[in-house]
Amino acid sequence: xxxxxxxxxxxxxxxxxxxxxxxxxxxxxxxxxxxxxxxxxxxxxxxxxxxxxxxxxxxxxxxxxxxxxxxxxxxxxxxxxxxxxxxxxxxxxxxxxxxxxxxxxxxxxxxxxxxxxxxxxxxxxxxxxxxxxxxxxxxxxxxxxxxxxxxxxxxxxxxxxxxxxxxxxxxxxxxxxxxxxxxxxxxxxxxxxxxxxxxxxxxxxxxxxxxxxxxxxxxxxxxxxxxxxxxxxxxxxxxxxxxxxxxxxxxxxxxxxxxxxxxxxxxxxxxxxxxxxxxxxxxxxxxxxxxxxxxxxxxxxxxxxxxxxxxxxxxxxxxxxxxxxxxxxxxxxxxxxxxxxxxxxx
Amino acid sequence: xxxxxxxxxxxxxxxxxxxxxxxxxxxxxxxxxxxxxxxxxxxxxxxxxxxxxxxxxxxxxxxxxxxxxxxxx
Amino acid sequence: xxxxxxxxxxxxxxxxxxxxxxxxxxxxxxxxxxxxxxxxxxxxxxxxxxxxxxxxxxxxxxxxxxxxxxxxxxxxxxxxxxxxxxxxxxxxxxxxxxxxxxxxxxxxxxxxxxxxxxxxxxxxxxxxxxxxxxxxxxxxxxxxxxxxxxxxxxxxxxxxxxxxxxxxxxxxxxxxxxxxxxxxxxxxxxxxxxxxxxxxxxxxxxxxxxxxxxxxxxxxxxxxxxxxxxxxxxxxxxxxxxxxxxxxx
Ligand SMILES: Cc1ncc(C[n+]2csc(CCOP(=O)(O)OP(=O)(O)O)c2C)c(N)n1
Ligand code: SF4
Ligand SMILES: [Mg+2]
Numbered sequence: 001x002x003x004x005x006x007x008x009x010x011x012x013x014x015x016x017x018x019x020x021x022x023x024x025x026x027x028x029x030x031x032x033x034x035x036x037x038x039x040x041x042x043x044x045x046x047x048x049x050x051x052x053x054x055x056x057x058x059x060x061x062x063x064x065x066x067x068x069x070x071x072x073x074x075x076x077x078x079x080x081x082x083x084x085x086x087x088x089x090x091x092x093x094x095x096x097x098x099x100x101x102x103x104x105x106x107x108x109x110x111x112x113x114x115x116x117x118x119x120x121x122x123x124x125x126x127x128x129x130x131x132x133x134x135x136x137x138x139x140x141x142x143x144x145x146x147x148x149x150x151x152x153x154x155x156x157x158x159x160x161x162x163x164x165x166x167x168x169x170x171x172x173x174x175x176x177x178x179x180x181x182x183x184x185x186x187x188x189x190x191x192x193x194x195x196x197x198x199x200x201x202x203x204x205x206x207x208x209x210x211x212x213x214x215x216x217x218x219x220x221x222x223x224x225x226x227x228x229x230x231x232x233x234x235x236x237x238x239x240x241x242x243x244x245x246x247x248x249x250x251x252x253x254x255x256x257x258x259x260x261x262x263x264x265x266x267x268x269x270x271x272x273x274x275x276x277x278x279x280x281x282x283x284x285x286x287x288x289x290x291x292x293x294x295x296x297x298x299x300x301x302x303x304x305x306x307x308x309x310x311x312x313x314x315x316x317x318x319x320x321x322x323x324x325x326x327x328x329x330x331x332x333x334x335x336x337x338x339x340x341x342x343x344x345x346x
Numbered sequence: 347x348x349x350x351x352x353x354x355x356x357x358x359x360x361x362x363x364x365x366x367x368x369x370x371x372x373x374x375x376x377x378x379x380x381x382x383x384x385x386x387x388x389x390x391x392x393x394x395x396x397x398x399x400x401x402x403x404x405x406x407x408x409x410x411x412x413x414x415x416x417x418x419x
Numbered sequence: 420x421x422x423x424x425x426x427x428x429x430x431x432x433x434x435x436x437x438x439x440x441x442x443x444x445x446x447x448x449x450x451x452x453x454x455x456x457x458x459x460x461x462x463x464x465x466x467x468x469x470x471x472x473x474x475x476x477x478x479x480x481x482x483x484x485x486x487x488x489x490x491x492x493x494x495x496x497x498x499x500x501x502x503x504x505x506x507x508x509x510x511x512x513x514x515x516x517x518x519x520x521x522x523x524x525x526x527x528x529x530x531x532x533x534x535x536x537x538x539x540x541x542x543x544x545x546x547x548x549x550x551x552x553x554x555x556x557x558x559x560x561x562x563x564x565x566x567x568x569x570x571x572x573x574x575x576x577x578x579x580x581x582x583x584x585x586x587x588x589x590x591x592x593x594x595x596x597x598x599x600x601x602x603x604x605x606x607x608x609x610x611x612x613x614x615x616x617x618x619x620x621x622x623x624x625x626x627x628x629x630x631x632x633x634x635x636x637x638x639x640x641x642x643x644x645x646x647x648x649x650x651x652x653x654x655x656x657x658x659x660x661x662x663x664x665x666x667x668x
Contacts, residue, residue, distance in 0.1 A: 023504055046503055051529040055496035058489065062469070062500025065487060066508070070500075088490045191467045191485040191501060192508045195431070199480065199488035207434065208480060208488075361435050365442035365623075370636040394423060398597055399639070401446025402436055406424055 015147030022068030053078035067190030087126030113321025114167035236272035353392030442635025444620030475515035475542035492523030552625030588614035
């Protein structure tokens with residue numbers, strides 16, 4: 001089997017190419033630019049450098065409707081600009097893959113430092129209700145593997161699937177076995193074959209419906225069902241059990257690699273599909289007295305976990321791009337003493 | 347002798363919004379809004395102005411072809 | 420069937436009436452587009468219509484072919500994505516002045532640089548119609564709108580100069596000059612690169628009536644009296660309509 005030393009962003013390209021990427025539209029931004037650079041010149045992939053990220057995602061929507069598998073890649077500031085059209089893609093049921101290589105924000109923040117500050121933006125950044133499928137790998141090999149998953153889930157759910165990365169893993173070099181994974185094919189006929197009307201307005205049978213709460217609820221329910229059901233085929237997580245431990249640590253992406261250091265003292269859970277949240281976490285969490293989430297933001301996923309588990313969850317918040325084992329160890333120590341015991345395990 | 351009617355104006359009242367564009371374009375005053383409804387009389391000369399300017403596809407003019415008949419005998 | 424209604428095959432008659440106000444010019448532009456498709460005898464599966472948001476933006480939904488109704492201002496980049504993916508399609512953008520020149524203005528600028536083969540039909544009613552009548556990028560100097568109660572102080576967007584700066588096709592017509600409007604769209608559809616048809620059209624309810632026009636007919640008469648056809652100009656004057664010569668071919 002072919003093994004290659006690849007940068008994280010290159011691994012995404014390798015997988016996208018094999019998954020059948022037909023068009024990429026993007027705008028330069030650190031730490032995602034390598035994806036744009038290295039796609040230019042590939043024979044079977046059309047590459048558009050657009051004037052901004054709004055144009056990029058809309059060109060992707062158009063090309064996807066016209067029948068190609070499409071992808072765009074960006075970082076926080078560009079991801080913010082894409083939000084309105086992400087909602088549009090959900091509403092019009094357009095498959096595509098969006099790579100968000102997170103850097104320190106808000107605003108321009110620290111462009112070359114990794115972060116995990118786009119968790120809630122990825123889930124809720126566009127207005128209205130939608131139910132995105134979001135993956136967040138933690139190694140170069142996983143960026144390769146889950147890029148396939150992202151393309152497949154997009155085709156299956158007919159929705160934009162988000163693959164989160166961060167400035168750390170996207171710029172890391174590791175060896176990757178360039179395996180072939182199953183590839184889903186497009187089910188929807190391309191533009192130029194029918195008389196469909198794709199619209200961001202609430203709609204029924206391809207027709208805008210602008211004043212029916214019932215029609216809107218029906219559409220929402222259908223979109224939610226489709227994404228939730230698809231996500232069940234992509235229930236990715238890593239669980240490192242520790243029967244001696246009373247505390248479960250939850251971490252993902254770059255930071256989760258540092259958290260492996262603590263597996264002798266703690267049990268570890270790493271969601272790879274961040275949204276819809278993996279249900280298995282409920283069962284795993286019930287075995288531990290304390291739950292602590294570690295993330296490179298002010299607690300974005302922690303709140304989601306509290307809501308999922310209906311119990312108090314400790315937070316080690318590490319914004320600013322620094323991953324320091326000693327600091328993490330001290331913070332964990334301090335936090336554990338303060339956490340309440342779980343009352344009942346049912 | 348009255349002028350012969352050269353066209354038939356078909357009005358789709360479900361589409362017509364009574365914007366009053368067509369009556370003002372009609373050279374023979376064949377169209378009028380009466381009591382909130384567009385009506386057509388028998389003065390159509392088939393100029394197609396009303397059909398052309400109707401923004402709502404509510405009008406179709408159909409030409410009437412008069413066949414010249416010579417009395418037998 | 421009279422020849423004059425054959426164009427209706429390009430429209431979804433079942434979706435009528437349109438949501439536009441009585442007398443609104445959008446319906447006339449919609450018809451002209453369908454008539455141009457008919458004149459070129461296009462195959463329905465060869466054309467895709469893309470629009471943005473606004474009154475004019477609702478036009479896409481009335482074509483009996485695959486159509487896309489995008490977010491506000493984003494019709495052009497989305498259309499470019501379609502065209503890049505499948506260059507056999509005729510991709511037509513049908514949208515408003517606010518949508519194409521205001522919020523979407525930067526996309527227009529760059530699409531002309533790229534000279535992407537699209538036909539863009541701009542419903543220039545000189546107002547943000549759908550949102551109630553605020554000044555738009557094409558609102559004339561001194562015109563009173565909801566947001567310019569003392570009269571507009573900003574120079575209207577010189578779209579002709581922008582399109583022609585990158586050697587793209589530019590034509591202008593009005594909803595009074597319907598045969599001319601159709602001809603402009605036909606020529607635009609024939610143009611191999613990016614083509615832009617600037618259609619001066621009446622928003623009677625949220626613009627015309629407020630600036631003294633009695634009804635839509637009166638606005639059409641104003642277009643009739645104010646605009647002269649000049650189909651062989653390098654650059655059209657303010658009171659001219661026509662197909663400008665294009666160095667880009
Ligand atoms: C991002 C965003 N901002 C604002 C709006 C509200 N909005 C809807 S239509 C419109 C103006 C449209 O003007 P124009 O393109 O000239 O179309 P018209 O209604 O005049 O045909 C605005 C501002 C919106 N839908 N989306
Ligand atoms: S508000 Fe103006 S542009 Fe909109 S439908 Fe009414 S007349 Fe037409
Ligand atoms: Mg307008």
